[in-house]
Amino acid sequence: MSACPRKKWETLSQASVSVFASSSSWIESDALDQCHQVAALDGMVHVAAMPDLHPGKGAPIGAAMSSRVLYPFLVGSDIGCGIAVFPIRIKRPVAERLAARFPDLDRPVDPDSIDTDIPAGYAEQLGTVGRGNHFAELARVHAVHDDAHAARLGLERDDLVLIVHSGSRGLGERILRAHTEAHGAGPAADVGAYLAAHDDAVRWGSLNRRLMAARIAEALGAVPEEAIVDECHNSVSIVDGRYLHRKGAANGDARPVLVAGTRGTASFLVAAHAGPDANYSVAHGAGRKMSRSDALRRGKAKHTVEELRRTPVGSYVVCGDRQLLFEEAPTAYKKIERVIDDLVEFGLATPIVSTHPLVTYKTAEKVRR
Numbered sequence: 001m002s003a004c005p006r007k008k009w010e011t012l013s014q015a016s017v018s019v020f021a022s023s024s025s026w027i028e029s030d031a032l033d034q035c036h037q038v039a040a041l042d043g044m045v046h047v048a049a050m051p052d053l054h055p056g057k058g059a060p061i062g063a064a065m066s067s068r069v070l071y072p073f074l075v076g077s078d079i080g081c082g083i084a085v086f087p088i089r090i091k092r093p094v095a096e097r098l099a100a101r102f103p104d105l106d107r108p109v110d111p112d113s114i115d116t117d118i119p120a121g122y123a124e125q126l127g128t129v130g131r132g133n134h135f136a137e138l139a140r141v142h143a144v145h146d147d148a149h150a151a152r153l154g155l156e157r158d159d160l161v162l163i164v165h166s167g168s169r170g171l172g173e174r175i176l177r178a179h180t181e182a183h184g185a186g187p188a189a190d191v192g193a194y195l196a197a198h199d200d201a202v203r204w205g206s207l208n209r210r211l212m213a214a215r216i217a218e219a220l221g222a223v224p225e226e227a228i229v230d231e232c233h234n235s236v237s238i239v240d241g242r243y244l245h246r247k248g249a250a251n252g253d254a255r256p257v258l259v260a261g262t263r264g265t266a267s268f269l270v271a272a273h274a275g276p277d278a279n280y281s282v283a284h285g286a287g288r289k290m291s292r293s294d295a296l297r298r299g300k301a302k303h304t305v306e307e308l309r310r311t312p313v314g315s316y317v318v319c320g321d322r323q324l325l326f327e328e329a330p331t332a333y334k335k336i337e338r339v340i341d342d343l344v345e346f347g348l349a350t351p352i353v354s355t356h357p358l359v360t361y362k363t364a365e366k367v368r369r
Contacts, residue, residue, distance in 0.1 A: 018048045019032070019053070020342060022342050027051075031049070031062075034060040042069055043068035045068065046279060048281060050062040050248075051342035051343065059074050063248070063249055064278065071188070071243075071245060072179045074247055078172050079172035079202060080232045081172075082233055083230075085163055085258050086162040087155075087162075088217055089160065089223070095358040095359055098359050102220075104364040105364070106129070107128070108124065109215070119201070120197070122170070125169040125171075126207075128212075129212060130167070131363065134362075136165070136166075137267075140160055141157050141159045143354045146350060146353075153228050153256060155269075155353055163260070163355070166205065167205045167232070168201035168204045168205040168208070175198065195236075198236060206232070229256050231255065231257050233284035248284050249279075251272070251280065252282035252348060252349065256269055259286075259343070261286050263311055263317050264312050264313060264329075264330035265313070265335075270340070271349060273348065283343060287334045288334070289332065292332075309325070311360075315358050315360060316359050316360070318360070318361045318363075321363050324362055
């Protein structure tokens with residue numbers, strides 16, 4: 001794959017494409033090709049590619065796509081996937097000990113224990129994190145970059161937070177499957193019905209993140225608290241009279257957003273202020289620079305499993321799946337600092353705080369510590 005020089009505006013047929021990435025950012029040509037393929041769809045108006053852009057299954061990840069037609073495949077199967085940030089207070093946190101106390105987030109909670117309505121009545125997989133790039137993380141505020149905004153969020157240096165990245169699990173998959181079995185990659189035949197199901201999945205994803213944060217807090221001896229940030233990055237909404245599809249792009253319209261790094265690097269909470277050129281969106285993370293198969297092959301040649309369980313910043317990784325450890329190695333992702341610099345350079349966001357991981361949960365250990 002080849003890197004792309006800095007580009008902001010390109011055009012293809014009736015739709016425009018904006019790429020918000022600097023000349024030093026790694027953007028795969030396959031991802032750009034997918035942006036142009038999307039731009040050629042009937043009714044497409046504008047495609048905004050974020051600096052974490054990378055190829056996806058049929059559509060780019062890290063893009064916000066505005067159209068007069070609603071295309072469910074541009075949102076994908078993990079509808080409502082997002083990242084939430086919760087304050088947590090723990091006395092004398094020792095990462096290694098806390099890693100051993102994380103709950104099994106592969107095992108769902110009893111739906112009878114939920115004291116709120118469950119969207120779509122989907123009681124399966126509640127309180128579970130899922131696979132892929134999903135995670136739950138205990139992190140520490142490493143640096144404050146905007147004192148006033150950090151104060152409004154109640155954050156100071158050395159505060160602890162829980163970061164939870166997950167989505168609608170099997171519910172979103174069921175919604176997309178029902179569409180593709182009848183219409184493939186075509187537009188939604190019944191827009192109202194799709195949007196109703198979509199909105200259920202978005203609410204389900206948010207509930208799921210809250211449940212996981214509460215499970216972790218209780219397991220670590222802390223009191224569960226309300227989220228200070230909860231933004232999904234796989235969704236569709238009506239903006240400026242058009243359907244705005246976001247696939248791996250967070251709502252950047254005057255709100256705080258957590259842009260996730262990797263389990264061995266910083267993450268950044270930013271104040272987003274993206275305008276129409278960027279489809280009111282910002283990046284959602286570092287973005288992959290290696291496929292999972294490449295990361296697995298290269299990682300096995302460079303690292304041992306134990307090396308990947310302890311990161312360069314001294315944090316611990318809870319992951320009983322050896323293959324996932326390699327696939328999700330920090331080296332498989334772009335540098336988060338470059339992504340943040342691009343967001344700042346193009347006027348899309350301002351950093352508030354950066355965090356460093358203490359414990360990152362991917363999947364339960366096969367043998368508990």
